[in-house]
Amino acid sequence: MEGVGINGYLAVGAVLFVCGVICMATKRNGIGVLMGVELVLNGANVNFVAFSKFGPLGLDGQIASLFVIVLAAAEAAVALAIVLNFYNNHLTIDVDRANELQG
């Protein structure tokens, strides 16, 4: 059977990226926005691994994606803690309700 080739992987990465950006832009729920961020990061990860398999990037791409997975976990932990803190003070995680600081 013929392999998928790099274009298929890049298309998946691009679709993940676009879905993530749309999710970040339209979701009002704080956790929904964070899910969008995860999609974007994983879209980039698919790119890195695909480039390292098919292109001259070599192991650099795979190492990069490993680092990104770890960083995404750290960022998610911090972001969820902040969302929880916001909930404790405002009793909602609707990001549109974060509108007291203005000017």
Place this chain on the structure above:
Amino acid sequence: MSVSEILNGLIYGDLTRSIEVFCPEVLLCVTVIVLLLLRLFSLDHKIPPYVIALGGSVVAFVAVLLQFVFFTTGGAETNLGAGETLFSLFQLTEAGVGSPGELFTGLLMHDAFTLFFRLGLTFFLVLVVALTVLTGIPDNEDGPDFYTLLIGSTIGMMVATSANHLLMLFLGVEMMSVPSYVMVGFLKGRRSSSEAALKYVVYGAGTAGIMLYGLSLIAGLLGTAEFAELGPRLAYLIDGDGVTLSNPNIVVTLLGVMMVLVGLAFKLSLVPFHFWCPDAFEGAPAEIGGFLSVASKAAAFALLVRFLLAMTASGGGELESLNLYLGLALGVMAAVTMTFGNLAAYGQTNVKRLLAYSTIAHAGYMLMAVSAMLVITNAAESSGWSAAQVQDGAARCVEGLMYYLAVYLFMNLAAFAIVALIRNETFSEEIEDYNGLAHHSGTMTVLCVCMGVAMFSLLGMPPFGGFFAKLLIFASVWNAGSIHWLMWALVVIAGLNTIFSLFYYLRVLKAMFIAPRPEGVRSINMSGLVGAYVVVITLPILLMGASPLQNNLSATARYVASVLFP
């Protein structure tokens, strides 16, 4: 490659040299670990956490300072008797710290530019830790967490300034951002603080994701992630195809570069990626505002300069015009950023928010230098500049940027520190509550005078450091005007902005000095130590404006900048 080969490669490669140069970061990591262990063994009630944080950051600063001295003097000439002993204490060698080059198999870079920024960052860390000791923002209970985040963020910034690889660029940006999200929301019970942190983390995580996607495009298309290789590979990639928008390679590379610039522009709070800045600074404690406005901006500027220089390294022919447009686009962005920052600052009633908009404006002034640097390095040949002139002109731009950052460190820290110290006494950060503060006696008067110095320096008044910093940047950008008229326009816009910014800076001072002291306000007694600290951080603003230090600093900045343009 077998595991033993990899291990041997690590041990006999550049590891010893890398560890020697990386020593200050390792020291800061050790400080973080000690702080965490303190809690584990419940020693944090016996030893105050700030002692360890202060000690660790001072040792790290001394380590970087020694590296800097060793690097610039070659280790041979020291008029300090103790110099030799200290050099041997940190085991500085000619082959290690003494020689510039790549570290950790090309992941990090070691040169004068990096050293200058690491020196500034560690020094700033010492000042911020000292400030938090005075204001008491983290109590003993929260101390270990707070200093862990603060030091961790600084390590990230130091990694970012020495990044020599796209992965390190991303890691550096994330390492400095993630702890700062938490620090912004550090006052747990406050509504405004939690809202500020939420806004910061949502914008920050979003732009970091976009930046990573851009990095993946660049790395994949060029087949490398090392800065030194990016420029030549790009030139090779489009060789013969021509720079047109119908060439997919060009389009995708441009897209990648723009996405990376989005991430950096967020850190620099450039318009239109500035939304988080005023909110985060208003909600966060003023100490954190001061830390973020100086340190993360300095690190992001170092990254921006390095990344842009790497991407445009081998301009040549058609790529040059593209790079010129990139430089001009940054120039337009700088003009919009400073104008917006100054206009928005005008109507503010909260001092922290006013200072936040002022930092946006200052990011605009500093971005001018980066844009002029790109214009000079890429379009000078076609307008008849000699190679020496190009080198000189570009070095002057970076020199201006570094001098500005050095002065900005003190003047912005002084402003935020005074806001924090006054908040501790009056429990307010509104301008109207600053009325008549200078009429109090004692330390408060000193604070008000120092605030005056910081504000006049931010404004760019002649005897202060801020004036010479602005002068250096304006002159270097004006110099680039003979290549493209837009640079002249940029200087004019910046000049008008400087005049306009007079009004809102003076509003704060007017409240302090001219407005009458409200009836029935209790008198304020502050300790002399607070006054001494504020004077110590304000004095350099004066010295950098009107003393021989100005020549020394600009000569150092000049030497450091020239390293980037061999």
